[in-house]
Structures are given as C-alpha cells and as structure tokens.
Amino acid sequence: MNRLIIRKVAVLGAGVMGAQIAAHCASADIPVILFDLAAPEGAANAVAARAIAGLGKLDPAPLAARGCAHYIEAASYEHDLARLAECDLVIEAIAEKMEWKLALYARVAPHLRADAVFASNTSGLSIAALSAGLPAARRARFCGVHFFNPPRYMALVELIPTAATEPALVDALEGWLTTRLGKNIVRAQDTPGFLANRVGVFSILAVLHHTARLGLAFDDVDLLTGTRIGRPKSATFRTADVVGLDTLAHVIGTLQATLGEEGGGSADPWHRHFIVPDWLQALIAQGALGQKRGAGIYRKHGGRLQVLDPAAGGYRDSAGELFPDVEEILALKDPVEKFAALAAHPHPQAQLLWSVFRDLFHYCAHHLGAIAGNVRDVDLAMRWGFGWALGPFETWQAAGWREVAAMIEDDIAHGRAMAAVPLPAWVAGRDGVHAPAGSYSAAADTLVARTALPVYRRQLYPDRVLGEAPDARGETLWESPAGQGGVRLWCRPDQDARIGIVSLTGRVHAIGSVAVDGLLEAIARAEAELDGLVIWHPAPFAVGANLQQVAEACAAGQFALLDRMVAKFQGVSMAIRHAQVPVVAAVQGMALGGGCEFAMHAAHRVFALESYVGLVEAGVGLIPAGGGCKAFAVQAHALAQRAAGGDVFPYIQNAFHTIALATVAKSAREAVELGFGTPADDILFHPAELLYTAIRRARALAESAWHPPLPNPAVTVAGRNGIATCELMLVNMAEGGFISAHDYRVAKAAATALCGGEVESGAAVSEQWILDVERAQFVALLQTEQTRQRIAHMLETGKPLRN
Template sequence: MVNQIQKAAVIGSGVMGAAIAAHLAGAGISCLLLDIVPTVLTDEETKAGLTLEQPKVRNRLAAGAIERLKKTNPAPLYSEAFAARITPGNLEDDLARLAGVDWIIEVVVERLDVKKQLLARIEQVWKPGTIVSSNTSGISIQAMAEDCGPEFKRHFLGTHFFNPPRYMKLLEIIPGESTDPEILRFMADFCEKRLGKGVVTAKDTPNFIANRIGTYGLLVTLREMLEKGYTVEEVDAVTGPALGRPKSATFRTLDLVGLDTFVHVARNVYDLVDNEAEKTIFDVPAALTGMVEQGWIGEKKGQGFYKKVKTETGKEIQALHLGTMEYAPSRKISSASLEAAKNAKGTAGKIKALLSTPDKYSELAWKVVKPVLLYSAGKLGEIADSIVEIDNAMKWGFNWDLGPFELWDVIGLERSVKRMEQEGDTVPAWVKEWLAAGHTGFYEKREGTTFYYNRGMYKEADTRPEHISLKALKQQNKTILSNSGASLIDIGDGVACLEFHSPNNAIGADILTMVQKSTEEVRRNYRGMVLANEGRHFCVGANVMILLMEAQDGEWDEVDSIIRLFQNAMMTLKKLEKPVVAAPHSMTLGGGVEACLPADRIIFSPETYFGLVEVGVGVIPAGGGCKEMALRSSRLAAGNPEVDLQPYINHYFETIGMAKVSGSGYDTKRLGYMGPRDSVVLNGDHRIYTAKQAVLAMDREGYVLPQEEKIRVVGDSGKAVLQIASYTMKLGGYISDHDRLIANKLAHVLAGGDVPAGSLVSEQYMLDLEREAFLSLCGEPKTQQRMQHMLSKGKPLRN
C-alpha cells in the first residue's frame, strides 16, 4: 500500500496531460511526462541534422509540451521554475521507468480501445502497489481495466481533473468495482491536502457527476431557447450571476470549452444510456452540430456563439442569431426581473428576486432551472451517493455559487414541488417522501452545524478540522469584537482571527480601528492572531475614495491623519507580543500587502495575486510597504557592511514602480515578497487552519517579539542610481512625466532620503518619508485624476 506519492508519471503530453504534470510539479512532485515517438522529422530537425533515433527527436512531443507550459496564458505552472520538476520521455525508451514512480496517470485520447491497449502495456512494467489512474471525462473505469489482473485492478481508478487543473477546484475520483477502498480513501485525502483539490467520489457512470448534470443543463437551456425563440444574449443574461453562475453564463461558457468538446461529451451520454427520454435530451440539436461542422467551435477558432470583430472605433462583440446563422452586435438585456436580481444582495437574494418578479426572463429562468433540479434528484444514487457530492461537483466543476440541492432550498422546496406537479412534472418519490415527513429543505443549520439529506434522514456534514469557516463560527456566536469593517473571531485553541468584511475589503478607518482594538484583546486574552477572511479577495487596498475626497477638498491634515492611522495600526500589529500569521488569498493589493507584511509569517493561498500597486493611483506605498522592503534589503547585510544593497533596492524599486503583482502564491518569492518563514498551502480552504497551526507552533516554542531593527539604507548616492533609471525610462518613452515624478518620490523613500550611503535609520524615520511623499503626490492634479479614473473605470490611468 502506497502511503505517500513523491514521484509520478503522466502519459500523454497534450494540453490536459501537460497541465496535470504542471499541477503535480507545483505540488512538489517530480513527474515523468511520456508520449509516443514521432515518426517524421520536423523541418527544423532536418536542418539541424537530427535523426529519428536521437533522444531529442524521440522525446520531442513531451519536451515541446513542457516548453509550452512556460508560455501558456493563463499559466499552468505556479512558477516557471517548477518546469524543472518535469522530465520528458517517450513510451518506447522510458516505459520501464514507470516501475520507479508512485502514481501513473493516463491522459491519452478519449477512446476505450486506446486506453485498454495502454493499460496492458503499463501492467507489463507495473510495480505492485503503484496507483494507476485514468483522467477520463466519461469512459467507464470498469471497461478500461476489464482485461487487467486482479491486483492491478485493486490499484486502478479514475481521477478526472477539470480543465485547467491549476485553476479548477474539482477532482472527481471514480472507483472501479475492484478498486481497494483504502486506496480510494488515500487518494481522496492526498488529492485534497497535497494537490489542493475539492474531491468528490463519483459512480462509474457516463460523464460521472459534473459533466452529466452540466451537459444536461446546457442542452435543456439550448432547447428552451430554440423552442421559445430567445436570443443568445437573453439566455446569457438570465443564466449568469442572476442565477448564481459565472459571468460566462451558457454560451460564453460553451465558447470557452469548445463546441466540439461539448458535443463529444454529450454524445458519450447519448451512446451509453438506455432511457429513451434521457437519450432525447442528450441528442445534440442540429443547430449545434451544424456550427461544429462549419468550424464555429468557440474561442479557439475565433467564433462560436460570439465573435470579436474589428471596427473603426476598436473591437466589437457580436452574437450569433441561430435562426439566420448570422452575427450582429451583442445587445445588453434588461427587464424587471433582471434588474431585481441585480439589485438584490447575495446569491440567494438574486435568485429569489429573479424568479419572483414575473416576466419572460423570470419564466426562462424557471424553465432552465426546474429540469436540472428534477434530473439531479433523479440521479441521486446512480451518479453519486449523496446530495453533497452532486452540489460540490457543480460548484467546483462549473463554478456555480449553489449546487442543485442548495438552489432548490433557496427557491423553496415545498412551494416549488407543488408548482412542478401542477405543471405536469414527475417529482422523484424520495423528494415527496422527504416533504411528507415534515422536512422543508435538503439542508438544515443547527447552531452553525450543517446537516443534509442522506437516505431518508439528516446527517451531519463531514467537516475536516482543516476546514475552518468564519461564517459558521460567527453563527456559533464566536465573534469577540466587531464593527462595520472588520471582526475579531475566536477560532479555537486560544487563537483569534481578524476578518476584514468592508466592501471589497478595502481598508478604511473602521478596519484600522479594529486592528488596534484586536491587538489589545489578543494581547490580554489570546495566544496569537490570524489575519484572514472569506471574501472574494483578501484586500484590494486602502479606501481610495476617502483619500480622493479629502485631497480634492484640500484637507491635508485629514489625509495626514489617515496615513498616520494606517501606519500606526500596522506598527501596532507588528509590535504585538503574540505571534501573528497572515493568510491572504486572491487579490491582495496595496494596503492588503501592507497588512500582511508586519506578520511573523505569511501563509499564501496558491492563487494569491500579491503586489504593492499604489503607483496605479498616482502615489507610493505609505502604510509601511516601502519601509518593509528597505528593511528586507538591510537584513541581507546584517553584520556584513560590505554587502552591496543597491541591487536589492533596485529590484524593489522596479517591482513597486512597475506595480508588479505575483502570478501565484509561489511567485511572491520571485518578486521578493515571500520571506524565509513564509509558505504556500496548496488547498486554499486549509489556509486559516494552517495559519492557526503556525500561531500555535510559535506560541509553544515560546514566542519572543523580535526587537526593532535599524535599517541600513543606500542613501543619496543610491537614490541617484534609481533616479537615473527613471530618467532613462522617460527618455526612452516608456514612462510619462508624472510616472517619473512618482518614481523619483519612490526612489527617495526606498533609498532612505538624503543621508549618506550605509546610514542606519529607524522604522519611524522611513514611515515619515513614506507619509511625506504620499502627501505631496496626493496634491498633484494628475494623481487625483488617476484616483478618479480607478474609482470610475476600475483600471489605472496613464497620464
């Protein structure tokens, strides 16, 4: 029995196979990537005098795939450096090397005969105990392995990664009839903790869970559209955020996935199910197959249900009219129900508003939601054992805010079932029995604990200790302190979590006040503090609107007071005599970064986009961001004054001056934001737990507050080096006059001002430099224009 996976092999270096290898590499697993041996030389190989027998040619497919990983956008790799963990090879020369790995993943073409042939070859070199899996999107696991030996079958299962593996949370694990239950449990645990996946266990049925229900829902929507004459834009207006689904809604999603891929997935169900009514649904409409035949398969071919066209004024999005098969400019759709949904708060509120405001779009929403609810209920037990598996599969695989059963609860189970039966629909017997027993929903909350329908009774949701929910803790009255912008929550074992919950988690006086109060509370009564939240983004920065209003009114004392409050709050956090660990996620920008930097440790989520981006609104970091970067540079020379600090300061000058943002939690190291004690936790759902454990570990070790350090600076001569760089950029036409002004202010602060090189200065001295530079830039009309543009347009202005 394998109890760890350190080495893996992926067979098939196409887009999916290479991306899975990239994800394994990101998890620290060395990976062998194999493909077939080419039979023909390329022109470049011929010119180079290579032959078909040379390794460079024989490994070309896998080696080329690894190189493409470094250039693909969005990036499959957390860091380009991780590509070194992937070794290319081929199925003839390197097949025997499969005996040296712990996990073999087959990712070849979706054909049963090809997969069976490959498994037979793998079994010839297979080392007993090695786990083998197929990344199939719908082919039977049992049929694939039917000719393999019993021991091999015990170690074989399906592992269906959703594309792209780095960004899509869902991993469906599909056991065969002979799969060892212990291996199934081990893989579910490993893939959640080590690979950061949301794992669901699916039955070995066509298309498993997410693709089965998702494809059904898309086809139902398409048929309703064709029957009632709705347009592409109308359907997408209804089936996007108004229903708790992604902005890509129905047809943008199909364009992204590829219509050819979608048709293949739908036909797989059509070919394999026996129920005639179900076959009818999965029989792809002629309009869709016609588009595929014409090559209108979506974004990869430049057109599908939508296409971009160049116009005299720029680019225009056009939508396809299925009746005429002609494109026309995409129209914005509005109605009473859509406006009600837009104005409602939260996913549940939006869905209720959409369905309860009668008009044609409310009716469309009901017509596309109802069959999915009934289908999901009808498939319980066939495609998955629990409603939780189905709900999670749809949330993690299709990015729905609510799974089908959660959505049904929001709509109102009793009321909706009555309407369904009035409209002549057959409701599954188990749903009616559940209602008859007096239940009003599939889920129930009891003092913050979730229970769900399971075989005719409520079952407590299986929550791992790694899954700390701040929302649930607040429902359990674990809030210690709270105001409009932030709360301090008891997360157990003597650790408190400071949660931001202002709009976009932008930092204003309310959050800063709570930082001060929270440090006092933790100092008195707790072992340490975690900084984390469950918002869409950790923090998008300071509240720019307040700063702009005060600057436009010339209230400079107020601006100065705001910056002092920010600086003092961050220093209070830094000087807390208890351990502090920050756990950022998603967008963590400007002031959000400055809130993390004072912490003793940062636990990054893998998808953390981290950067000091203040130049985008015409200022520089003034909440300690510049000071902390100068401090990091100074630490490199601690005890060795001969170390040249200039290259390090140059790096931070470029990073901040160009508003560089990390491409992942791992990428923060390249930008210099990751400290020696910082780390990344692969499963973002575990970050609060991991941060809490880090606090407890420091407390057990006997935490001692680090003494304040003097900062060695590059001084006036170092500033001159930075200002020459900005002058050169201006001469080259790369930056504007205002960009150069900001850059020179940044140079002044990072260098430590007009002091001799090598001078030792205090943190407060550096904070004063930050504040003075920030204030002077706020007075610049072009900075105020940048702030206004960011607030109104949501993107930086270059002026």
C-alpha cells in the first residue's frame, strides 16, 4: 500500500479518553476534530468544547503545551458528520457499550472517506463484532487501537486487527503510532480484555483473593506488592483508588460477562474469580470511588492517611508493616533463592506473594496461545501498560523455569492454586521462554524473533526482555579513568563511525569534576578525530552539578578552588558551543541545572517529548553559573536587535522569572517556549528514536558546511536599570511575605548576572564578561550560611529548604 499519511484526525467521544487522545494528537501537531452529542441548549458543539477547555485543568497535563488546544475543534454528531470526510484517521472512543458503538458506526460510516482508517479505542469489546457492524467495504480499514490512560504518558497501545483488516494497513499504522505518537505497540488477539488488561486485572483479582484468604490488611499488602516486587509504588489497593473503583468494577464486570459468554465460562477456568468483592461494591454504592472523590480504599482524615478495614466495617489509621523474615527474603538478590524462600515460608505475607505469582504464572501459561502471539508481547505489555519492572514470563524465567513449574504443579495437585487445570504441556518441554534467538510462541510452538518493520530500525536501544540478545554496546573510542561520574566516548559503526557519542556514566548523570574533565577531553578528541558529536545517555540527561562535591569544598572553605571549578564548568559549555565539530544534545528526562546549560549551548538539540528542562539552582540558593545566565543574556540581545527600540529588558524579564522561580518545562515543547531550546530543534515523541535521529542530525550538520559561532564581543545588556527593575518586583514579593530575605538575595544575584552586572544600561559587554559576573555571584552565594544550609538539606532529603 502507499505510505500512510495522516493530516487530520477525528475523535468520536469527548469523554476522559477521547479528549485526551485528541490532546495527544494535537501535541503532535495533528489537527483534530473532537465529536460528541449536541448540547441540549446553547451551541451544538458545547459538550466537546467544554471537554477541550477542561484539558488545561487536568494534572498530569494531557497537552504538551497549552497552545496545542488550538489544534482541536469541537463538533457534534448532529451537525458536523460531513466533516469526517476531511479526516485520514477516525478514532471512536465512546462508552464501552456494544449497542451504542454499533449505532454510532451506522451514522458515521457514510461520511468516511474510502481511504480513511477507522479504529475503536475499546478496552475489551470484540473488534470482530464491531467490524461486523460496518459496511463490508469498510472492514479492511478497521481495527482496534487501545490507548492506555493517560494517553500522553502511558507508552502502551494495543493494536488489534481483525481477519478482514489489511495487513499492510496494520503495519503502516504501527509505524505511525510509534514514531508520530511515540507509542510502544503490542499486537493483541481479539479476546476479552485483549492482552494487558486481561493479565493485569487477573493479577489484581489474585491479590484481592489471597488477601481475603489469608486475612491480611490492605496497607500491608500494598507494602508487599509495590516497589519491593518491581511494581509501581501505588501497588494494588492504591492503584485501584487512582484508577477509580467504579472503573475497576466495570472492567471486572465486562470480563466476567464476556468470559462467561464463551462456553458458559469454561473458556476461562478462573472465571469464578472475576467478581467484584462485597466491600468494593459497598464503597462504590457510598460514592467512595477513590482518588477522584477523595476517599476509596484509602482516605485522608484529620491530616492522617486511613485505610479501609472490611472486617471492622470502617477505616483505621494506615500503618503498614512487613514481617521481618519476609523483608529479609525480599532483599535477596538471587530470584531463584527468593521464590523458593517465599514458597516455603509459612507466614501469610510470604504465602500471599508466592500465591499471587504462582497463579499469575499459571494463568499466563494457560492462556498464552489465545491472548498473545508470544511471551515477549505479554511481558512488554505488562511493563508498558502497568509499569511492572519485569513481565510475568521474565520473572518466572529468572526465578528458575523448571523449579517454579514443579512448585506450581505441586500446588495445583494439592488444590492450593486458584484453578485446577494443569500447566500446558509446552511448559515442561522448555528451560525458559526468552533466548537470544527469540521468545516462545505457543501458537507456533517455537521461538519467534522481533518484528522486522522498518520503523524499529530507528530504535537503536529498544526495551529488551530478560534473556533476549543484548544490544550492541558500540565501539569505545576513549573512556575517562575509572571513578565516580565518568565519561565514555564511543560510536556505533553500524550507524556512523565518524559521529562520536559522549555519555556520562555516573549515577543520575550528576556532573562532577571527573565528568567535567572527561567532557572537555571528549570534545577535544572529537574535534581532532571525528565529524560530529552527540551527547546521549539513557534518561535522565543530567541532574546538574554534583552537589556533594560542592558541599565538601564549602565545608573546607575552598572557595578559590570552587571558583576554578565553576570556571572549568563554564569551559565545558563554551567548548560545546564553539567546538569545531557540531555537538548535538539528545535530551530525554530531566535536564536540570548544568545539564540544561550544556544542552542550551549545543549546536542543535533533539528532545524527547517527555523532557523536563530547567535551571533550578535557586532551589539550593544558587544561580546558573555554567553559562545559563549568559545564554539568556545573549538571547535577549539577539531578540532586541530585531525589535523596535532595541530594548533588551523585556526579554531579560522573562528569563529572570524563569530562573528566579526555578521553572522546569513540563515537556520539550515548553522547553522551547521558555528559551531552553529553539523552534529549529527536533522534538521526538518516541524516546527510543532519540539517538538514531541525533546521529543523523550531527551528520547533516557536518555535511552542510556547518561552523561554530564566534563569541559575541558586544552583547547589549540591561545593566543597573535592569537590576533595579527586577529588584522592584522582589521588594513587592518580600513585603507580601512571598519570599524570604535569602530568596531576595538569590534572585538579585540572578538579575545581576542576567543584566551583565553593575554597568550602564545599554552597555555592550563580551560573553566572557557575563560569564565572569555569573561566576562571581555564584561563588558569593556559596559563602553564605543560608545557601550552604539549602545544599545540605537537598542532599539529605532531596527537597528544597525555604530559609
């Protein structure tokens, strides 16, 4: 088929999911028409219009930037269906009722273009049944596209074709969803709940079942089933509150009904466990639906967190406690030893964990052939859709495939498992299910390799499952001496041997003295031996300077040393900016403080959409001194040159607010708006494509006669008048009690650096002059007791101190 081009999208249904799918498309610069029922009074499109207006109030934000909402138009079914002919992709996202969806399909089908893609975002209704409700000619371009909530942040999308769907269309749609919307795709079978929800909901029900069987408290179970076993910190019962107890009950009810329809429940031997417990039904009846209503399984009462105690018929203060033996078992590094110990220990907490994993393994093995093409899809679906560190088959394989299988069979034989069916025969014939050659498929009864779709060539380091062939490490060109916070210069010869990649190797990529020296060396080597350089490593990009080293030097009174350290830090920014080869920063996750400054000085930036960029030094009583203030002053000068009157202060004022308030961009789009990047930078929605794109961007710059900019010897600055105007704002904030005396001092230091120091307004100074001013202000703040207290508090607690 021809290349899939999607210029405009229609979303049918302006509820929570529909509106947020529309928001994510709009964030990707795709115009969207959002449809819903006509309002009973006023403008016909008022229902959809209210949903669009409400996007800006949601947290987490579904829009990458507030202005993206302008790309969404409100419409109604009654008046605007003819506009569907404008759309290349139509996504239906109305309530999960088959009769409602089929009735809507009958209305919209005559208005769809013959070449348009039509998809349902259903979370579990039969895609084949929905397809049957369409005219025969439309079915080849229909499939299920199940986004997870919230669509911007959840990586997983399940793609569910029918027997009638064009295979080439499914391939093209997978590529588009991956690159344009940044999604991780799993092709699911058209079975109840599809893949992730089928396994995930069963896992929750298994926890509920064994919690009741063993008489355990909900808060104890959340301690057991959260981060200690590689699950999100919200664990089980808190997750139910976040999802919404009514939503959870609806999903359980849908699975109960659909699984029961298949052979009276015989298709799923665990069918009797797909029930909503009485205590959960009672909460829903009371309107205690979870986090959205302020109370559910947990609630805040009198400033204390309380948890439901069904046996007592009310709430009690949440304490949550692990049995010491169980805590010791969970701390074991060897998963084989850990699982054997859990199965053998008689304490209810240990038995809960073993039972939950046992029944999860049993369930997944039994249903594998029906719900997934292979075990890789199951494991990745649970990691991407539910936030598990390892999927069920990875966990089983790590714990000892044959040993765990024998324990499961023994529990089945003695009636301890949730279902009496034996493990499928293929389990006994294997030593594991993931191997370098591929992952096991029950349908094919062999290992299958990953898909060879062209889109995945862009992912040089995709998510791998345990036991899969490792990714290429690349060829090391140079590495800093072993030590904390080092640097590696390397390349991927299979991509471009002449484009170097420099990666920080320390924890959270904090930038200490070893990293500073290493970056300077890597840049020098790139200038001498390579055509370009990419700064890249897995997220975070960099969390800023190594505060521990700064604190130690302060404690020793080594302020002259600190001045030299800051000067060298500035030297890295200038080396990046003025390198004789193009330096491209590939930014994902947090790029804070010095990490932000290094990215600002690159020749080009390739951002992942979920990049959180900011100059946050004010939080520890400091100002940016790695060239951040200088970069904003130079930006202001350049912008003022194009404005009437040439006044730099309006542009300095924006930067002053950004630095003084330690503003962090909540997306790459916001980072560009705040001045941390430029409109010419690349923003990618899929983070795994970052390195591929950055290498090619560096190559393109190198091939286009790129040359570094010269340092500007005449930057017009705001000077004393600019500092004074910033101070006026600070005086008002101080008198209103919004900032402390030290906040005032820190903000004035930022104003001084941004305005070029105590010089005449409109004076022309060099970039080095501004660097010297920001460095002097930085070191002066380090000599204050209040800043040293803030640094110590941040190191101890990870939170800012207001003193």
